[in-house]
Amino acid sequence: MKIAMASDHAGFSLKNEIKAYLEEQGHEVLDFGTNSEESCDLPDYIYPASLAVAEGKAERGIFVDGVGYGSAMIANKIHGLYAAVCQDPFCAQLARSHSNTNVLCIGGKIIGSAIALEVVKAWMTTEYLSDMPKYTLRVDKVKEISERHLKKISEI
Numbered sequence: 001m002k003i004a005m006a007s008d009h010a011g012f013s014l015k016n017e018i019k020a021y022l023e024e025q026g027h028e029v030l031d032f033g034t035n036s037e038e039s040c041d042l043p044d045y046i047y048p049a050s051l052a053v054a055e056g057k058a059e060r061g062i063f064v065d066g067v068g069y070g071s072a073m074i075a076n077k078i079h080g081l082y083a084a085v086c087q088d089p090f091c092a093q094l095a096r097s098h099s100n101t102n103v104l105c106i107g108g109k110i111i112g113s114a115i116a117l118e119v120v121k122a123w124m125t126t127e128y129l130s131d132m133p134k135y136t137l138r139v140d141k142v143k144e145i146s147e148r149h150l151k152k153i154s155e156i
């Protein structure tokens, strides 16, 4: 799978560890930076990576900052992106099986690399339960909100 990755300074080190793990698993990573621990502004990196997912250049995104929510705030403002902050594998599993998210956000100040890799593994390997109407109905309702409030990438 093609994965867009991005981070700020606080997620830089964990981004690199996750990137190495994904590449080991045979995935292709498009790395949108940042490229050091020098202080930077999260939107400068998460927005271009989010656009890559929205435009279909990557199938999914994995974004890392200090605590995760900043990346999710940015990603969830883009049409077609559904981002969840997951700091444990159970949450990551449900973010796929119940919610069909296509963006995973992790906080490098919250979890260490061992748990983070478990989170990534759970999120990457869990299928959406597309044959369970209670989940598809909810996901469709979220999509409908997005259709009503977010501009499509082709309209920008």
Ligand SMILES: O=C(CO)[C@H](O)[C@H](O)COP(=O)(O)O
Pocket: 008, 010, 011, 039, 042, 065, 066, 067, 068, 069, 070, 071
């Ligand atoms: O977690 C974050 C957003 O969700 C950021 O990484 C955090 O706010 C960065 O803070 P600082 O510049 O003080 O390192």
